[in-house]
């Protein structure tokens with residue numbers, strides 16, 4: 001990690017809000033995947049796996065990703081207009097490409113597990129998250145604020161699922177592919193690019209905007225924790 005990143009605004013916020021950040025990136029749901037703390041009696045294992053996969057295969061995360069696409073597209077639009085460095089556009093575009101791959105993966109997994117993705121009941125916490133994304137798509141929302149949100153949303157998944165791939169993990173084989181999707185080094189590289197751009201914008205932001213970006217960062221962490229809680233409590 002180069003020195004600039006170490007002392008950037010984002011690292012300061014992560015340190016300042018470490019409890020909430022850890023709550024989002026080391027959620028019991030994630031720890032239960034990493035530790036494979038699944039009762040290995042066949043029925044419970046299957047049931048538990050069905051609950052674990054629930055977050056993906058009851059379609060909650062599929063619904064989220066469908067909402068996340070227009071949000072990411074709105075960041076792309078702001079990048080093409082506001083950023084003084086057009087490489088931002090390329091970074092956001094690469095993220096959109098991986099989102100389209102994510103959607104195809106959901107569809108293929110849903111088919112494999114014979115889970116319909118149509119007329120899925122949207123869970124309350126998912127509705128809240130999607131409404132939050134919509135609020136960030138308004139033209140008036142500053143570039144540094146939306147980029148902080150984009151970085152936080154992607155990084156929570158990357159930090160969470162890379163943890164499930166670390167040495168000593170007991171992640172069930174059925175979940176490895178999902179963990180590799182978001183926990184991969186390539187996705188990690190993408191998240192670091194987002195962080196660099198967010199830091200660059202935040203360094204120049206006036207106090208008012210900086211405060212808004214910090215509040216947005218915390219809101220993303222809260223929503224991600226609610227999202228994991230939804231799966232941990234099972235689909236309601």
Ligand SMILES: Cc1ncc(CN)c(N)n1
Pocket residue numbers: 061064065068153154157224227
């Ligand atoms: C809830 C959530 N947050 C983040 C990601 C990663 N794009 C996701 N798929 N779902």
